[in-house]
Amino acid sequence: MKHPWLKRLLSLHGLLFLAFVYAPIIIVVVYSFNSHPVNMMVWKDFTFDWYLSIFGNPTKLTEQTLYVESTDQLLSAVKNSLTVAVTTTTFATIVGTATALAIYRYHFKLKPFYQGLLYMPMVMPDIVLGIALLVFFINFGVKLGLMSIIIGHCTFLISYVFVVVSARLAGMDSTLEEASADLGANPWATFRRVTLPQILPGIVGGALLAFIISMDDLVITYFIAGVDSTTLPVFIYGMLRRGVKPEINAIATLMLLFSFAIAALGLYFRRRN
Amino acid sequence: MDSIAEVREAVKRFPAPEGGVITALDDISLNIQQGQFMTLLGPSGCGKTTLLRAISGFEDLDSGEVRIAGESVAGVPPYRRPVNTVFQNYALFPHLSVSGNVGYGLDLARVSKTEREQRVGEALERVNLSGFDRRKPAQLSGGQQQRVALARAIINQPKLLLLDEPLSALDRNLRQSMQLELKSLQHDLGICFLFVTHDQEEALTMSDQVVVLDHGRIEQIGPPEELYHQPATRFVAGFIGDGTLFSGTIENGAEDPILVTEDGLRISVGIGPSVGTKATLIIRPEHLNIAPQEPDNSLGILDAVLEQSVFQGATRQYVCKLANGTSISVSVAGSGDEALSNVNPGDPIRLAYRRNTPHLILES
Numbered sequence: 001m002k003h004p005w006l007k008r009l010l011s012l013h014g015l016l017f018l019a020f021v022y023a024p025i026i027i028v029v030v031y032s033f034n035s036h037p038v039n040m041m042v043w044k045d046f047t048f049d050w051y052l053s054i055f056g057n058p059t060k061l062t063e064q065t066l067y068v069e070s071t072d073q074l075l076s077a078v079k080n081s082l083t084v085a086v087t088t089t090t091f092a093t094i095v096g097t098a099t100a101l102a103i104y105r106y107h108f109k110l111k112p113f114y115q116g117l118l119y120m121p122m123v124m125p126d127i128v129l130g131i132a133l134l135v136f137f138i139n140f141g142v143k144l145g146l147m148s149i150i151i152g153h154c155t156f157l158i159s160y161v162f163v164v165v166s167a168r169l170a171g172m173d174s175t176l177e178e179a180s181a182d183l184g185a186n187p188w189a190t191f192r193r194v195t196l197p198q199i200l201p202g203i204v205g206g207a208l209l210a211f212i213i214s215m216d217d218l219v220i221t222y223f224i225a226g227v228d229s230t231t232l233p234v235f236i237y238g239m240l241r242r243g244v245k246p247e248i249n250a251i252a253t254l255m256l257l258f259s260f261a262i263a264a265l266g267l268y269f270r271r272r273n
Numbered sequence: 274m275d276s277i278a279e280v281r282e283a284v285k286r287f288p289a290p291e292g293g294v295i296t297a298l299d300d301i302s303l304n305i306q307q308g309q310f311m312t313l314l315g316p317s318g319c320g321k322t323t324l325l326r327a328i329s330g331f332e333d334l335d336s337g338e339v340r341i342a343g344e345s346v347a348g349v350p351p352y353r354r355p356v357n358t359v360f361q362n363y364a365l366f367p368h369l370s371v372s373g374n375v376g377y378g379l380d381l382a383r384v385s386k387t388e389r390e391q392r393v394g395e396a397l398e399r400v401n402l403s404g405f406d407r408r409k410p411a412q413l414s415g416g417q418q419q420r421v422a423l424a425r426a427i428i429n430q431p432k433l434l435l436l437d438e439p440l441s442a443l444d445r446n447l448r449q450s451m452q453l454e455l456k457s458l459q460h461d462l463g464i465c466f467l468f469v470t471h472d473q474e475e476a477l478t479m480s481d482q483v484v485v486l487d488h489g490r491i492e493q494i495g496p497p498e499e500l501y502h503q504p505a506t507r508f509v510a511g512f513i514g515d516g517t518l519f520s521g522t523i524e525n526g527a528e529d530p531i532l533v534t535e536d537g538l539r540i541s542v543g544i545g546p547s548v549g550t551k552a553t554l555i556i557r558p559e560h561l562n563i564a565p566q567e568p569d570n571s572l573g574i575l576d577a578v579l580e581q582s583v584f585q586g587a588t589r590q591y592v593c594k595l596a597n598g599t600s601i602s603v604s605v606a607g608s609g610d611e612a613l614s615n616v617n618p619g620d621p622i623r624l625a626y627r628r629n630t631p632h633l634i635l636e637s
Contacts, residue, residue, distance in 0.1 A: 173362070173364060175360050175362060175364040176364050176367075178351070178364065179358070179360055179364035180366075181330075181331075181350070181352045182329060182351055182352070182356075182426075183357065183377050183378040183381065183425065183426075184352050184353075184381045184429065185352055185377075185381050186352050189381060193366075193377075193380075194366060197368045198367075198368065
């Protein structure tokens with residue numbers, strides 16, 4: 001870099017980019033502590049009331065604004081979201097990992113075609129998948145509810161796990177498995193002692209990704225959720241339609257914290273290996 | 274002597290990527306005796322690694338069989354064969370410590386904890402790596418990783434240890450000291466080593482028997498001295514050691530027979546071959562000397578022009594050109610021949626060799 005001002009310009013560019021990405025998020029976090037009851041974009045005072053309110057503790061501020069929807073509804077949406085995410089993640093991780101292992105190990109006709117089919121759900125528009133699933137469930141008489149959401153999420157989350165585990169398998173030295181067999185390990189012992197520890201970071205990474213996407217999904221879930229099976233994103237969307245309420249900021253901040261925790265967990269696993 | 278492993282008429286073909294078929298093993302038969310250090314030597318693609326994998330069980334033969342300790346191992350999976358392998362890239366388990374790697378075979382056999390510790394300690398001591406047991410493979414140098422791979426492979430006390438170009442990733446100095454260490458390790462353990470390499474120097478240094486392979490066929494089996502001094506084929510002569518090959522037909526000379534090459538070079542050879550035989554003569558640099566003023570009858574003479582004189586430490590090499598343009602090297606011990614001290618590049622010189630020394634390969 002010849003000119004110092006060029007260097008400064010580059011730094012400025014970097015800062016502007018970061019601001020572009022993170023400013024809206026920071027604003028949401030800051031205003032979740034704003035005590036202005038009507039216009040949440042006008043700063044008044046610092047308060048924890050919105051957080052207290054979403055956990056069902058009425059305060060002077062929230063009583064006065066009467067914005068709070070039923071806390072039971074919110075908590076039930078969170079519970080639904082967690083149920084769906086945990087079930088889907090477990091299933092998608094097992095099936096996705098098994099599929100990745102099968103594709104890695106065996107050579108068969110139409111393998112590239114089959115691989116392509118596995119990548120497809122990742123690029124398919126959510127809205128198409130949502131409509132397709134809805135039509136499918138209705139035609140086959142599947143009752144819309146938590147089960148239909150779980151099945152729907154699995155259809156595309158298996159692909160995500162498959163892709164992440166496949167990448168890890170592709171980077172694994174295949175002679176490790178041969179070395180294990182050479183030293184007397186039968187196929188099961190080789191899998192347990194060599195293959196599994198080698199691809200574990202991929203499996204954990206795929207599972208965390210599936211969990212986050214499942215927790216976060218609005219479009220597909222919106223189509224296939226039943227009346228009594230609202231998930232958190234669907235619940236928030238419903239709240240927004242009846243006006244933007246200050247609690248939204250608090251809920252968004254908590255979800256953000258949760259995502260950071262998941263990402264940190266993922267990083268920790270990657271570091272450890 | 275007992276036969277430890279035997280390969281009988283092994284054939285293995287692969288589909289070639291560009292269509293057609295590659296014959297990796299073409300009717301290979303060999304026998305490894307108790308306590309032997311045998312080397313499979315050949316250029317890349319000669320089938321040596323395929324042969325090793327057929328013995329370790331990672332490759333099935335199309336026909337023929339592998340016998341270990343007298344029994345056919347057809348259909349026996351690698352994990353039930355009494356052989357162990359040192360892999361070319363070492364294939365150490367990155368998630369296990371040195372101790373975890375070396376003790377892997379013992380853990381599978383559910384050896385008791387005290388015995389495991391003792392045997393891992395012994396194996397590490399054998400390869401001079403005591404005290405490294407807690408390290409991870411990534412924290413070791415290439416040479417140390419090599420030793421861990423070796424310790425891991427010998428801890429099960431296999432009947433036969435297979436080594437797939439284990440030294441190729443090491444630098445030259447380390448490679449040479451490892452060659453001697455491997456040789457003495459093999460002697461101490463008393464187990465058979467089957468060693469794969471494309472490096473002829475490595476093969477000559479370590480082996481009791483060398484198997485030279487080319488295009489899936491065995492060119493020659495024998496001790497290193499035999500391969501060097503009496504190569505059976507042109508390929509072996511060219512692959513092992515330095516030297517110049519002359520191909521031609523035997524004709525009658527004034528005293529001894531003469532080999533006449535296609536481009537008319539006449540080289541006298543020792544007694545033996547009958548007139549009209551097609552043959553190849555191999556003249557190695559140490560066979561040649563500067564011809565004395567009045568050569569006696571036992572010497573063959575070659576007229577040449579000096580091209581270059583190269584100092585090589587213990588020897589000096591003179592690169593010369595014969596009348597037909599063939600280049601030939603002369604190696605002289607010490608710092609050089611006095612008779613040559615005032616011969617400059619471009620000057621003619623006469624080279625002499627004992628007629629019976631260079632080996633003659635007769636074509637049938």
